[in-house]
Amino acid sequence: MSDLETQDRARRVLEACRAAGFTLATAESCTGGLVIGALTDIAGSSDVVDRGFVTYSNAAKMAMLGVPEAILAAHGAVSEET
Template sequence: MNVAALLEAARAKGIRIATAESCTGGMVAAALTDVAGSSDVVDRGFVTYSNGAKQDMLGVRAETLAAHGAVSEQVAREMADGALYQSDATLTVSITGIAGPGGSEHKPEGRVCFGLAMTGHKTHVETVEFGALGRANVRAAARDHALALLLGALS
């Protein structure tokens, strides 16, 4: 992923980006801000690892968490929408998943849900089953997928 090209595409369109991350713990924001000059594009990153943080910082509803669990497209949608609302960004990406080790029959290791919100557009959500690649590899794959979603939204 060419993060510099992603940032340049956002810059050319006057778009500011925020991230809402759970299982990646800020890896997407770090990838974006590793590029010098990214401050005119990157507004902020929310690391909301706990359910309480998702609620407090992003406005994820307790009812949504109770009904669907933290690793769900419903929570990913509320995270992305919350990041849009709680920031000066016009494009946000959210990530919530099970990096491992572990998981369950219903929510296996490697399942990651993503949200992509953009001012004036319907929020997109999707789930990717990366599989039991190991914690570091699931997190890296989720980071790269989130960056690709951002780049796709700018195309």
């Protein structure tokens, strides 16, 4: 995906959230903050964006997102369950 496509998608997400009265938070791992970075690069995004978590280690996933250790042990860090 190009930078322009990423910016356009981020803009559309923010517009949709505004229209619906939503705020959003992100939880990322392998993307390393790409999603929250694209959203917060847009001026005025703070009316929609609440927070973003970049939790690369399993310890961070457990501490910051509440992912149970048993889920990580059973399914790994990259799965639908986590």
